[in-house]
Amino acid sequence: MDAMDKMDKQELISALADGQLQGEAFARAVEAAAADARAREAWCAYHLVGEVLRTGRASTGAPSEEFLSRLRQSLQQEQAARLPMVHPVLVSQRQTASNDWLWKLAAGVASMAAVAAVGWNMWGGSAAGSAQPQLATAPAGAMAVMEASTSTTPMLRDPRLDELLDAHRQLGGATALGTPSGFLRNATFQGPAR
Amino acid sequence: MTPGTARPSIARLRLMHGVAVLSAATVLTLAAAQALAAGPNRVADPRPGEGQSDRTVSEWLSRMHDATRQQSYIGTFVVSSSNGSMSSARIWHACDGQRQVDRIETLSGERRSTFRRDDEVVTFLPGTRTVRSERRESLGLFPDLMKPDETAIPEFYLARRVGSDRVAGFEADIVQLLPKDALRFGYRIWSEKKSGLVVKLQTLDDAGKVLEQAAFSELQLDAPVRMDKLTQMMAVPEGWRVEKTDAVKTSAAAEGWALKTAIAGFKPMSCYKRPSEGVLQWIFSDGLASVSLFVENYDRQRHYHEGVFASGATHTVTRRVQEWWVTAVGEVPPQTLHAFSLSLERRK
Numbered sequence: 001m002d003a004m005d006k007m008d009k010q011e012l013i014s015a016l017a018d019g020q021l022q023g024e025a026f027a028r029a030v031e032a033a034a035a036d037a038r039a040r041e042a043w044c045a046y047h048l049v050g051e052v053l054r055t056g057r058a059s060t061g062a063p064s065e066e067f068l069s070r071l072r073q074s075l076q077q078e079q080a081a082r083l084p085m086v087h088p089v090l091v092s093q094r095q096t097a098s099n100d101w102l103w104k105l106a107a108g109v110a111s112m113a114a115v116a117a118v119g120w121n122m123w124g125g126s127a128a129g130s131a132q133p134q135l136a137t138a139p140a141g142a143m144a145v146m147e148a149s150t151s152t153t154p155m156l157r158d159p160r161l162d163e164l165l166d167a168h169r170q171l172g173g174a175t176a177l178g179t180p181s182g183f184l185r186n187a188t189f190q191g192p193a194r
Numbered sequence: 195m196t197p198g199t200a201r202p203s204i205a206r207l208r209l210m211h212g213v214a215v216l217s218a219a220t221v222l223t224l225a226a227a228q229a230l231a232a233g234p235n236r237v238a239d240p241r242p243g244e245g246q247s248d249r250t251v252s253e254w255l256s257r258m259h260d261a262t263r264q265q266s267y268i269g270t271f272v273v274s275s276s277n278g279s280m281s282s283a284r285i286w287h288a289c290d291g292q293r294q295v296d297r298i299e300t301l302s303g304e305r306r307s308t309f310r311r312d313d314e315v316v317t318f319l320p321g322t323r324t325v326r327s328e329r330r331e332s333l334g335l336f337p338d339l340m341k342p343d344e345t346a347i348p349e350f351y352l353a354r355r356v357g358s359d360r361v362a363g364f365e366a367d368i369v370q371l372l373p374k375d376a377l378r379f380g381y382r383i384w385s386e387k388k389s390g391l392v393v394k395l396q397t398l399d400d401a402g403k404v405l406e407q408a409a410f411s412e413l414q415l416d417a418p419v420r421m422d423k424l425t426q427m428m429a430v431p432e433g434w435r436v437e438k439t440d441a442v443k444t445s446a447a448a449e450g451w452a453l454k455t456a457i458a459g460f461k462p463m464s465c466y467k468r469p470s471e472g473v474l475q476w477i478f479s480d481g482l483a484s485v486s487l488f489v490e491n492y493d494r495q496r497h498y499h500e501g502v503f504a505s506g507a508t509h510t511v512t513r514r515v516q517e518w519w520v521t522a523v524g525e526v527p528p529q530t531l532h533a534f535s536l537s538l539e540r541r542k
Contacts, residue, residue: 160496161503161510161521167468167475168486168508168523170315170330170439185395185408187298187308188273188283189506 009035010042017046030075251353254369257390258383263289265389269362269413270301275406275506282411288419295424309428316428325430328439347481350374350459359384361393362413371482376400377458377530378483379507389415397507397525406506406525441466446476450542451489457533460485478524478534485524487534492519502528511535 009032015021016029033043169186249257266288274280286297296310307318317326350373357368366384373380380402384394394409430436446452446465451474459480467474473490497519503510511522511531520538522531 161512163471164473164486164488164521164523165505165508165510167441167473167488168484170328183296183310184271184283184285184298185273187296187310188271188281188285188300188408 009039013039013042014046017043027075030072034072249353249355251348251351251371254353254383254385255347258385258392261386261389261391262287263291263294265289265391265415266417266419267391267413267415268417268419269410271298271408272411273406273408276404277504277506279506286417286419286424288421288424290421293421295421297424297427309424311425311428316430318434323434324437325434326437326439327430328441346459346461350378350480351380351482356382358387361386362410364393364413364415366393375458376527377460377533378480378526379405381482384409386415391415399527406508439468440470441468441475444474446474447541449474449489450540451476452539452541453534453537454539455537457485457530457537460530460534483525485522485526485531485534487538488521488523489515489518489538490521492517502531504528516540 012021012025012029013033016026016033021029033039169189268286269284270282271285272280272282281303282301284299284301288295293312294310296308298308298310300306305320307320309316309318313329315326315328315330318324319326352372352374354370354372355367356370359366359368361384365387367387369383369385371381371383380398380400382396382398383392385391386393393413394407396407397405399405444465444467446462449465449467457478460478461480463477463479463484465474465476471490473488476487476489478485478487492514497512497514500512500514503512507525509524509526509528509531511528511534513520513522513535515535515538518540520535522534524531
């Protein structure tokens, strides 16, 4: 029963962090979130997670007790102001979790990254009309290799190159290490979408 | 609790799990970086006195090679490259000491199922309801050139056991294969202690940087995988289009091509032409890495970008040779591909 209660609390705090609660449920969740150190930790963690999902980095750090107490205060004031009204317990049920789009986005990024597995980083060479700045001067005798700056150059995607890479994977790629290393790698590694 | 509030919690749980995996990966990367910084000699080996360090390159490779013939398994295989990309697949492997059947279901990117029975490969692409069917000679039963003890591998690589580690729950020996020249990459291989199965593999450049790595994140050895069940799944479903490769076996000499000088350690394996695309593919291997030389007619419109390209451990060098356009592709350093492209010569 105790465990059940705890889970409810976590869910409540999570929903609160998502901005899904209103009325009494909201108040209950705030109470739960402020109740003890563990609950406050969960509240902070959920915010951090949300922030990382939204911005890709965490800048919040651990919220201070001061912030929490201020929050508690302002919530109390808000509740006091609303007290005369009767609020139904309103937990938005049809509305999807507000961070669902983030999940979709994350999934999108993941599949893009997989596609980018066959994108080619251009190392330069004797490309005609290449306007890339020479980033590194190869020592004499070594091959002149320069790495294109990824921030200014879109990843080169030559469909023909992808086809040849695919052909190389299909007919080459066997090694003495046995199947896991050659064939499995090639079958796992993303080939160009056809 | 109302169902509305359960959702975010589940999402968060998933995320927390993801974060845990990520941080585990970071720890691994850090550990690898430290190991690299410390140099191969100082990779921690809790049990240095096991007497396995004196296995030769061929002995190590034979063990790994044999494991794929003896060991059935189910696992999740993850491939990641230095540019941050990552792919994963679920793998079923069945064998009876003679024949091998694999089933590979991609878990990332485009949905794709690949089946292999010895040298026969069938790829299902559900997106377009297409089946690609082909024979890959290089995967043949026991191609002599791929038998570790019959390759020139010991001439060009040194093997050294540098420690032990746990991968996907299994104890593994870490074996470092160091190239003896600058024409090939090095490898760090995790070989499961009992069977010898390769459970993790890193491709390293000359500075020891990991270019690409592949590993089982989860593995079940001696799993009840049945060859007949896997084989049954290779049947083409009704209504799917079957695409056969039009690659025709030929020889470089017959097509009028030769190498002025051989590239140390690389033997010609096979040569194919694809009439529909007008391209010739000449394949070389040093036993561990392979190189494909593609030759096609030079086309001013398309072939203007001579250069070097990198994607993980795979490099590509493009170069115009008289009236032809040469594309050299392989899991080797760019200078090896340059050497190939410079050595290619028209003999007709």
